[in-house]
Amino acid sequence: GEDVEQxxxxxVREGDSSVINCTYTDSSSTYLYWYKQEPGxxxxxxxxxxxxxxxxxxxxxxxLLNKKDKHLSLRIADTQTGDSAIYFCAVGDNAGNMLTFxxxxxxxxxx
Amino acid sequence: xxxVSQSPSNKVTEKGKDVELxxxxxxxxxxxxxxxxxxxxxxxxxxYFQGNSAPDKxxxxxxxxxxxxxxxxxxxxTIQRTQQEDSAVYLCASSLAGQITEAFxxxxxxxxxx
Numbered sequence: 429g430e431d432v433e434q435x436x437x438x439x440v441r442e443g444d445s446s447v448i449n450c451t452y453t454d455s456s457s458t459y460l461y462w463y464k465q466e467p468g469x470x471x472x473x474x475x476x477x478x479x480x481x482x483x484x485x486x487x488x489x490x491x492l493l494n495k496k497d498k499h500l501s502l503r504i505a506d507t508q509t510g511d512s513a514i515y516f517c518a519v520g521d522n523a524g525n526m527l528t529f530x531x532x533x534x535x536x537x538x539x
Numbered sequence: 540x541x542x543v544s545q546s547p548s549n550k551v552t553e554k555g556k557d558v559e560l561x562x563x564x565x566x567x568x569x570x571x572x573x574x575x576x577x578x579x580x581x582x583x584x585x586x587y588f589q590g591n592s593a594p595d596k597x598x599x600x601x602x603x604x605x606x607x608x609x610x611x612x613x614x615x616x617t618i619q620r621t622q623q624e625d626s627a628v629y630l631c632a633s634s635l636a637g638q639i640t641e642a643f644x645x646x647x648x649x650x651x652x653x
């Protein structure tokens with residue numbers, strides 16, 4: 429089955445850029461997502477990218493997809509303390525029925 | 540409602556007891572998903588409902604787990620004879636017509652089995 433891997437922890441200073449990386453194994457994955465989970469809150473869909481794209485930008489967020497290497501990244505520009513959360517990478521099949529999530533990357537933003 | 544609502548938010552139960560977790564999806568969303576998040580782990584798919592179709596139960600970890608969705612709306616996840624390894628946050632999500640890009644998650648039910 430699909431395997432999705434993320435680094436566990438990332439620490440940055442306020443105002444710097446954050447880059448959270450994710451690798452996956454199933455090359456047929458069609459939808460790739462980034463979710464944010466804040467303490468005590470549910471998962472919030474941040475952004476997603478289709479496998480036929482290699483980049484998507486949405487305000488401070490940039491998603492890069494390297495299909496050849498099966499590598500997905502999320503860049504947060506001008507990181508703020510409010511961005512501190514756990515970020516989950518997830519990949520979905522063509523039917524979109526089931527997502528496979530990575531273990532999450534805890535982002536800590538220092539003032 | 541405005542979002543996906545789950546209840547209870549926290550549940551502590553004794554090993555061997557049965558528990559029921561409830562999910563109220565967003566009105567009009569035909570697809571409903573249950574996921575489990577164990578401490579420090581990613582999300583594990585459990586079950587998926589889409590309209591009146593037979594649910595996809597491929598993620599349920601054992602026959603102690605079952606779920607139903609009444610009237611195409613509210614869903615209940617039941618865990619029988621709970622074990623300590625069932626302790627986790629159980630997350631429900633709903634979406635329009637099975638398009639996971641539109642899925643919205645509830646805040647989850649934190650289950651602790653003692």
